Amino acid sequence: MFNVGSVVSGKYFFDRKIKIKILTEYINNNQSFTLKAPRGYGKTSLIEHIFLNIKDKKTTPISCDIKRYPNIDLLTQSLSEKYFAIYGIKNFVQKAKKMVTDLIDEIDTVQLSYNDIKTTIKLLSHDTQKLEHLCSMLDEFETINIKQNHKTVIFLDEFQDILKYNYPEILNILRATFQKHKTITYIFAGSIEKLMYHIFEKYSSPFYKFGIVLELDLFDKKDLKTDVIKLLKNKNIIFQNPMDFDDILTRLNCHPYNTVMLLQKIYYLLLEDNRNTIKKDDIARAYNLAYDSAKRLIEAEIERTKNIKGTYKLMYDIANNTADGLDSNLRYLRNVQLENLGLLTKVSKGKYEIQDSFMVDYLTAEVPK
């Protein structure tokens, strides 16, 4: 019921009502955007949830997680496969490579003609790892969209991984292509804040000011509570003392991944004992279990700070509320470095906090073990 570690959408999706409204409006108006947030805040889930709810039959969403494609050809193939599936053509890539004549017959039965898609067919026939092929294919999608009165929304998740292709001028070339398209809305998201920052917010980057950059925050407590209590009620589950739920959400800072993980642990504790009432003790036990599950991830995140001089100590000092002894310029620099890693969040001018309560527990060793 409370899913963790996978993309969540549909009835187990919580909160985000305002973001859904705004992002849906962007999509309806072909406004490309970038969603930025630390790991586990629900970037992928939010976009997939919105995609599930697109009602306009002429607007079709496509998702590609760049991390999954080791080279540009595979990314190009995946996009073409998904794009032509919209027209009902299955296994487009395989057909384009091996059974072009069959494919041409099939195309005649849908709304497309060979002329519409010949660029894509040609480029799929050789594996050359050319970025230009990806661009020509996207241009062809644009041409088809105009002809068919269609709109496409392309979600490029983990977009920072595009840099792993080490292709010269890749950002310049992609930006030049994307910005020509009037019928394709591009959505970018990524978990490595540092790279996302270098792609979208650095003045010298070609993607600087391409579309809108939005931050996804922690869950809104009130909306989250309403959604969770409603879901639990459907299963006849209640909190013995509703304030306990409130308190634990405060402690967790409504961190999306951690909160859902805790709820899942609570739910399984009840299932084990065949009970319907959540007691204070269940919440405490679930918190420790959730902390244990998250610990490896926390360790890996903390490990990242050890490569940047002085940042681990600053994290430690912030968590423990101890003096860091840094001059203000150096503290500012380290705060920004940690913010770019997604480990600190700026809460007011010069004030940064660790939003992940498990990370605070780890650094203060508050939770036993």
Ligand SMILES: Nc1ncnc2c1ncn2[C@@H]1O[C@H](COP(=O)(O)OP(=O)(O)OP(=O)(O)O)[C@@H](O)[C@H]1O
């Ligand atoms: N709106 C939501 N409703 C329910 N669960 C959510 C929501 N947002 C996040 N979660 C929880 O957080 C987990 C991580 O979500 P998701 O993978 O979408 O985050 P992400 O920001 O894309 O993370 P990453 O940066 O690691 O890719 C989900 O598996 C789920 O447990």
Ligand SMILES: [Mg+2]
């Ligand atoms: Mg994600």
